[in-house]
Every structure is written in C-alpha cells, then in structure tokens.
Amino acid sequence: MVKAEAPACPYDGSPRYPFDKGESTAELNPIYFELGPGVWPIWMDLADRPAFLVNGHALLKHVFETPDLFHQPVQPIPGVVPLQGSLLAMQGEDHLRVRRPATRQFTRGAVNTRRERLAGQVAAKLDGLAGQERVDLVADFAIPLTLEVLGETLGVPEEALPLFIGWGDRFLNFADPADARAAVMEMCGYIGGQLVEREQNGTRGDMLSAYIEGRGKEVTRQEAVMVGANVIAGGWETTTTMITAMVYYLLTHPEQWRRLIDEPALIPGAVQELLRTRPASGDDGPPRIAARDTELGGVQIPAGSILILGKYGASADPDVFPAPRDVDFERANADDHFAFGAGPHICLGKWLAVAVLEEVLAALTTRxxxxxxxxxPLQWRKRSGARRPERLWVHLS
Incomplete structure (x- = not known):
C-alpha cells in the first residue's frame, strides 16, 4: 500500500506568522521592509490557517476607519491577544456608549492638567532610587510608575496595584490562554468590588466613578468592569514597554541621548519618532475579520478572512516616512504612526501615555x-504581547 502524502499547505512559500516566532528583539522584523506596502498572504502557524498582512499606511488607515467592513474577531484566534469581552470587541453605538464615560479622563486637555502631577510622580520614583548602585529600569521604575498613574486614573488604591502586575503578565502570556482568561476574571472581580464601593459610599471624580454618574448610568456594571480591566491590562504593560524601549535605544545610541540633553525641546518629537520606530508589541495587535468579500490594495479578500494589521510596518511606509529606518527627532510627520491604532478603536490612553513618556525622558535627561x-546581558520577553527586555539594568549616575 502506498502511503498517502499530506496535502501541501495552500500558502507554501508565504511568510509564517508570527514572524519573530515569539523571539522578539528591539528591532522591527525586516520582513516588513522586504515585503513593502501592500496586502500579502501569510500563514498563521499557531492558528494553522491563512491570513493577510496589511502592511501599507493608507491601506491600514482604511481598515482602521471602516469597522463595519473589517470588524473584530468574534471567536478567539490562537496566537493573538484575545479580544472577547473587551472594549475592542464592541462595535458602533454600543462601543461609543461604553467608551464615552471614560474619555473625560483621557482627553488631551485633561492630561495636560495633570502634567505637573505626572512630573512629580516621575520625580518621586527617581528620588526613591537615589543612592542605589544599579537599578532595574523595568521593575524598579517603569512598572510602578505606570501602575501608579493608571491606578490613580481609575481610582484603584495604591496598595492593590501589585495585584495588577500579576494579572497583566498572565493576560499577555500567549502560551496559556486558559490562565489568561482566569487572570482577566480575577481582575474583573476586583474592579467590580471597587464599583460597588463607590455606589455605596459615593463617587470620587476618578474613571470608575464616571460609570456611576451621568451618562455612565447607561452602562451596565459588567461593561464598566470591562473598561476598567482594559485600561489597566492594555495600558501598564505597553507604557512600561515603551519606557524601556526608548531608554534602551537612547543609551545604545549615545549621540541621540546627548541631543536630548542639549536640546530638551526635541523630546516631544523624539517620543513620537521612537513610538514610530520602536515596536512595543510582540505581535501586530488585534486582527480584523473581513465582513464580506471585498478588495483591498488590489487583492481579493474573501469574507471571513483574517487580516493581520501591520501597524509598525505601516509606520515604516517609505511613501509616508522617507528613509523610514532612520530615527529623526525632527521628522515633521512622526506622529502619523499607528502605535496607538486609529479610527473608533484608537487607544483610549494615547495622550496619557505620550505625556508619561515625555515626562520620563525630560526627568532622566535632566537629573x-x-x-x-x-x-x-539582556533577556527579551518570549511569547508575550510585550516587546521588551525582562530587565534593563542601568547606573543612574
């Protein structure tokens, strides 16, 4: 009897995703540059199914801004951050209704009124490290800082913030989806208790209180819990990662570090350019599903297809960012990047994250x-949603 051969993968020869195979480094995988702008067939190894990579700036902007055509996945997809039960999974008016009460804490104006407070929080964290021979910039500085800022925004007591580190690590571990879901449930249980406490004892002007007052009353408690969990889980790790990635880049490019010391006015531009060029995610973020047969970038996309959104590849589109691999702190359009996404699901905490990053660089370069x-030696996080070293040991002076 002749042994039948297994059928060939229909995408033989196509790039295998995730491109880094869970082994992230500081740099964007070169495949984004090799492929260039366009819509490319790829094979998702962990999901064992085909997908399309959207790699161009204009193409990705179109996908972000047409959620009725390219919507969030309903079912979990192996190898990508689960969206089910999150704000990112909601669409249309429901999404706006649930997101709206939180936005007052995250507008550019609201964040600017906190600038002095944010600078003080950064300074206090650095004061607490004074005199130490060496410091792990991740565990000793970035994590406690970002958790404090987000916890204050939500209204979570400071003593409870370490709980969120464990929950966040488990949520971002792609290797154990069951434990990731359990972590989310534990986090939601805690946040639900905080909402009950405000209902019983009065509101405090924080984000969770906004879901008990005004238009927040249109949102169910379960939905409000979901938003609180999303803000913590989606905010502390990404901001921690960007602090780590930016400082690592600057310390390994001393001429750029010296420029910021000599020209502090460049710091806002430096933050935007580093957001463009330093990928914070171990993957490309939440995918989309084609709602119907469509055409994108000259490629026919069948209904139900998975689209991987190459947001960092799009931020390296040479038609939008000339010499995209160069890190230019004076690039006029650096903030056209997609580090925070775009469209109705753009990151809620965008302006807060930018402010924290600016204050961190201002404090470090000055002090x-x-x-x-x-x-x-650096050990990069593996099989995680975060692209950063586990530790970043530095001498402060």
Missing part, C-alpha cells in the same frame, strides 16, 4: 545625564 547601561 541623570550620565545614565548608562551596566553591561548585564
């Missing part, structure tokens, strides 16, 4: 101009 790496 610790001789900041330097210790030379300890």
């Amino acid at each position: 610790h101009p001789d900041l330097r790496l210790t030379g300890d």
